[in-house]
Amino acid sequence: MDTTLIISGGILIGCIISLSWFAGSDAPFVPTKMDHIRKILKLAGVKKGKRFYELGSGDGRVVLAAAKLGAYAVGIEQSWIRILYSKQLALHLPGINVKFYHGNLFSKSYKDADIIYIYLLHKGVKKLEEKLKKELKKGAIVITQTYHFPNWRPFKKEGDFWLYKQTF
């Protein structure tokens, strides 16, 4: 086969993989800065016996941080490549309770969640407000990053993070 054709094919595949690493329908992949996340997760009550979900879990590091605090931690992510990467990271942490699911975060139910973490663009956060208000059990905590719910009043704001509690 022609060498130029092989090189062009390789470059094309490389570009597709690179673009798919950043792509996302309700937000592109922009990772949470990890400096403050442990403190925020603790503030939200993430610990052993709690069920934590991250909606749009990106490279999985926030889910793994929650699992390291003892929670049963679940990530939902629409990018296969990021799910595979997250599962790979989890392999290095034996003994934690963690699951990563590939799929659309809007098609799952979160009625058993104790804590939810969301870092999506404004339109995605807005769409989730009504769904979570309907589904979450009393006492469940939601953390949003950078973008906040338009109507739900947070009980705490810490840096770029908003914390909400389901009260009914």
Ligand SMILES: C[S@@+](CC[C@H](N)C(=O)[O-])C[C@H]1O[C@@H](n2cnc3c(N)ncnc32)[C@H](O)[C@@H]1O
């Ligand atoms: C801004 S990034 C945040 C990643 C991660 N939560 C973090 O804080 O580091 C948003 C992530 O949500 C994912 N995402 C966007 N829309 C989604 C959808 N409808 N279903 C599942 N994942 C989605 C994107 O693929 C991307 O990985």
